[in-house]
Amino acid sequence: MTVRVRFAPSPTGMFHVGGARSALQNWIYAKQQGGVFVLRIEDTDAARNKPEWTEGILSALDWIGISRGSYEGPHFQSENAGEHRAAAARLHDSGRAYYCDCTREDVQARTGSQYQGYDGYHRDRDLGPGVGHALRFRTPDEGTTVVVDLIRGEPTFENRLIEDFVIARGDGSPVFLLANVVDDMTMGITHVIRAEEHLPNTPKQQLLWDALGVKPPVWAHVPVVVNEKRQKLSKRRDKVALEAYREEGYLAGAMRNYLMLLGWAPSGDREIVPWSVIEDEFRLDEVNPSPAFFDEKKLRAFNGEYIRALPVAEFIDACQPWLTGTGTIAPPPWQPEEFDADAFAAVAALAQTRITVLSEIVPNVDFLFLASPLIDEAAWTKTMKDGSAELLDAAVAAFETLESWDAESLKSTLEAVGAERGLKLGKTQAPVRVAVTGRTVGLPLFESLEVLGRERALTRMRAARLRLV
Known part of the structure; x- marks a missing residue:
């Protein structure tokens, strides 16, 4: 018997992370068994179905590694109305x-x-x-x-x-219970792997299989996915759209690794593992039936680990949609002609260690590509206090005569400025950082100053000093 599994989403909205988890489990099981993964779009809700939602499903599956052409389908439930x-x-x-x-x-x-x-x-x-x-x-x-x-x-x-x-129904149209069973029969589905929420329907569907004279499939109901309050993830209340995570800058590898941990874990007390390990070790009968907590904080930490593991060149490529903007990702605050690819490459490795989602790259590097920094007013108020004007004057004077504009020279020079005033480096560099980048946190200051260049850095420091008058 050839194992045939199916994933059967409805094109009525964004692609749910719980659906993505079920799709991956079906995909892996079919691959392990030398079977077939069937995609069926359950499109009989004409009032809510939209072509763009169908395309969204296909695109989301592509993103998590279930690519078009590698599975059977998509079939459309509406095409099987006669059989129903x-x-x-x-x-x-x-x-x-x-x-x-x-x-x-x-x-x-x-x-x-x-x-x-x-x-x-x-x-x-x-x-x-x-x-x-x-x-x-x-x-x-x-x-x-x-x-x-x-x-x-x-x-x-x-x-x-x-x-x-x-x-x-009264108009003769079959309801979900029957249509679902008939489609599975018609498509030769041998294993139904789906969310626990469908379990109450299963005895009814099994009775229909029996009544139609066909042996029911093997059932596997994976645990419901819940939020931190242990409530089932809801589109109205929770962040559940896979597309939202993709556009925020989660990596596909991190997302699918994390999704597979919702109810299951690889051997050896590990969580972040190569996909090949998951494909090899995943077992349906080892899935925990208890509700699975979708912990967005943990996912974010996962993503940070995956970002840091990228070769720098791949990280630079991965950041491009946020550096340029796309149809679904907002453009950055700078104009395209203001972007300097060499400057970004010079700080990419530093930024890579500090962000957990790719969208965070923009506020970390925008100071390099704008004519003047975007000032965070809260950071300004917190930092620019008594003594900041004199400190900026001293820093500008010291930097103006610096022979070599490099990170080490900038650091030692500013350390000396602070020491003359009895200040540690942290206190000394805070006004300079806000003046140059607009924020109190970000990339290492002295490497940032080096890439920004002497003229632009001094211009910003002088502008900040004038604002303090």
Whole structure:
């Protein structure tokens, strides 16, 4: 048997990090088993589907290493509508489903209580197809449905507690439960690896597989992804869009490494490992069924490690979208002609050790490419206090006569300026840093001064001194 897995997102919004995790798990499992990864776009929600969301799914998968052309598809659920309706008809013809026009209010009026599920009123009063007649699956009265799950063991569901659920709406269109099953059957899916939130649907879907005469797939429900309050990640409340992380400057390698740790870990108490190790060691039956905490702070730290591990040339290339701007990334505050590639290359290795996401490169280097620095007013107020004017005067005078404009000479000269006033280097350089870069934190000051150049550095220091008058 050839293993066939599928990833079946809906094109109704940004690509969820939880979906990306499931896609990667399916992808690795298929690769390990010599199987096939199938991409199916579940596009039957016509009111919410948009072509750009489909393209977003494909682009996001490309980014995390599931590239176009390396999988089967994309298939579109809407293309299989005929099979969905045919399956519904077979279930009705075989007596496994019946038509009903009951509303929630009808059931509540009959039972005299709050709606607790359908009461089976039309089980023996099949209305037949017609406008407003929904098709319900006839759930067995007795016995249990056992879901054999690679992660959760054998969850068991009493059939009598499963209501006769709707499989086709009053207009004849099949609902998700049936369409999903029929698509998996049609595409020969052997293993369904998906999020835990789908587990309550699984006994119903397994009953549909059985009723249609096909052996159900192997199930594996991976843990739900939660936030720091242990609430399921929500698009309305949490930062969940993979695209948002990509545009902030997370590296694909860091993201997919971290996503695979949501419910699983490689051997040897390691977390940051080569992708080849993850592909080799990942085991579905080792996935922890407990909810997995998506820790953005930890992901950010991960990303910093991945950034620091890049060769400098690769780091420079990776920064380019933020240095120039793209269709989705805002342009930097300088004009294109103001950017100096050589100056950036000179400080790239220093910046690489200080940022955790690539978007942070802009505030670290903008002082090199702007006519005057962007002054952080809070930093100015905190730093430019009594004595700062005199300190800047002394620094300018010392730097003007400096024979060699290099980092070591600049440092020793400013140290001497501070020593004459009983100040340590940290206190001495703070006003100079704000005058030159506009901020209190950033790249090493003296290397920055060296790359900025004598004329521009002194011009900024004099301008800051005038502001203090």
